[in-house]
Amino acid sequence: MPGNIRLIIGPMFSQKTTCLTGYIHRYRSIGRTVLVVNHASDVRYGRNSLCTHDGTSVPCRMRHDLQGLRNEPDYADASSIFIEEGQFFDDLAPFCKDAAGLDGKEVIVAALVATFDRKMFPSVAELIPYADHIEHRTALCCVCRDGTPAPFTKRTAAIEGCLVGGSESYAAVCGLHHGSPHRD
Numbered sequence: 001m002p003g004n005i006r007l008i009i010g011p012m013f014s015q016k017t018t019c020l021t022g023y024i025h026r027y028r029s030i031g032r033t034v035l036v037v038n039h040a041s042d043v044r045y046g047r048n049s050l051c052t053h054d055g056t057s058v059p060c061r062m063r064h065d066l067q068g069l070r071n072e073p074d075y076a077d078a079s080s081i082f083i084e085e086g087q088f089f090d091d092l093a094p095f096c097k098d099a100a101g102l103d104g105k106e107v108i109v110a111a112l113v114a115t116f117d118r119k120m121f122p123s124v125a126e127l128i129p130y131a132d133h134i135e136h137r138t139a140l141c142c143v144c145r146d147g148t149p150a151p152f153t154k155r156t157a158a159i160e161g162c163l164v165g166g167s168e169s170y171a172a173v174c175g176l177h178h179g180s181p182h183r184d
């Protein structure tokens with residue numbers, strides 16, 4: 001049976017990980033063998049788990065790369081592969097294409113839609129044309145606080161570059177409260 005690629009994208013706090021853990025629990029309940037992978041840089045919640053912002057955690061493998069997984073026994077055994085923090089894996093697109101196209105796996109990826117300054121993550125941009133299904137989620141604007149959708153992540157900490165973190169460093173906001181207009 002051919003595999004497929006499902007991509008869940010959105011800003012931080014948009015329930016990407018909640019969706020991923022929901023799928024994992026449902027699949028396990030019907031006896032599907034799953035392999036769950038998070039990026040090794042995501043040490044926010046310990047070294048062998050992924051965790052939602054409201055505290056649901058799932059044990060997982062932590063890795064810097066994905067392609068190396070294809071030689072491992074737990075990959076061979078799994079029919080569904082779950083990837084958390086997809087934006088951090090440089091080999092995200094080649095892995096998903098091989099896993100789905102060559103190995104017949106169902107691949108479910110949670111990834112940020114954009115950086116805090118509205119730039120694409122290259123590995124996510126590379127994957128989008130190959131995704132069979134894309135779910136684009138939003139959070140709720142934490143400035144409006146009235147249910148206004150928040151499609152963007154704002155960095156609230158004054159640090160440059162890639163920064164692993166949570167609500168101490170980032171917030172989900174609407175376009176108005178992101179502070180940058182829809183142009184460069």
Ligand SMILES: Nc1ncnc2c1ncn2[C@@H]1O[C@H](COP(=O)(O)OP(=O)(O)O)[C@@H](O)[C@H]1O
Nearest residue numbers: 012013014015016017018052053054139140172
């Ligand atoms: N601004 C916000 N909008 C919506 N949910 C928020 C917000 N800030 C914190 N949360 C919490 O974050 C949870 C989502 O966490 P999670 O699934 O880990 O999101 P993501 O993986 O997209 O960062 C929500 O269920 C809610 O409890």
Ligand SMILES: Cc1cn([C@H]2C[C@H](O)[C@@H](COP(=O)(O)O)O2)c(=O)[nH]c1=O
Nearest residue numbers: 011012013115116117153162163164165
């Ligand atoms: C917006 C943005 C985020 N990050 C980091 C911060 C977190 O460690 C992850 C996103 O986690 P989540 O599961 O989506 O909550 O990415 C970053 O490095 N750069 C950014 O621009």
